[in-house]
């Protein structure tokens with residue numbers, strides 16, 4: 001039976017990820033899994049300790065949240081996990097001037113929140129973001145996401161090093177990954193809404209997440225005073241389409 005969290009949100013102890021995974025996510029994943037090269041890449045990723053690489057790199061760059069360190073964020077993590085009924089992953093904050101969050105690690109799964117997001121988002125919006133990331137865990141997205149995050153820059157480098165030949169070889173794989181990774185985001189936006197349980201919070205958090213303007217000269221970030229947001233955020237609407245490739 002569903003119960004309530006301390007803040008009054010409903011928990012979903014028997015909810016399967018099938019209930020909120022988008023049809024386009026399922027279809028894109030099926031297409032990705034049909035690419036012949038994929039099983040080999042998964043095996044090589046595991047042999048090369050890709051999982052360990054992400055964990056160690058993150059531990060060196062981030063600060064872990066717990067009952068005595070970023071306790072509010074830790075409380076939000078516990079609430080999100082109790083709502084979607086998954087074991088608690090580790091939670092970290094990493095310094096960055098851009099809004100983003102991501103999840104990695106199969107053996108020791110961890111969620112990372114970038115510091116700009118922690119500074120500028122309300123607690124409810126951060127709960128939505130954490131809910132989105134917890135959704136990735138519940139949907140079983142983490143392996144392919146970690147693989148894609150490592151693979152895509154490598155294929156880009158390979159393409160440049162081989163005057164495009166390597167890029168050509170990897171094109172179907174890259175396209176498959178990009179398609180699935182985008183569709184997976186939609187599923188997890190639904191997970192975020194299930195956790196925060198307030199459409200307005202989901203809306204404002206998603207719009208803020210969209211407002212990052214990377215430019216070729218570096219990372220330029222436009223961050224108006226979003227915490228004063230009280231209605232439709234018109235300046236952000238036209239930018240929503242270029243939401244960065246967040247994880």
Ligand SMILES: [Zn+2]
Nearest residue numbers: 185188246247
């Ligand atoms: Zn995501």
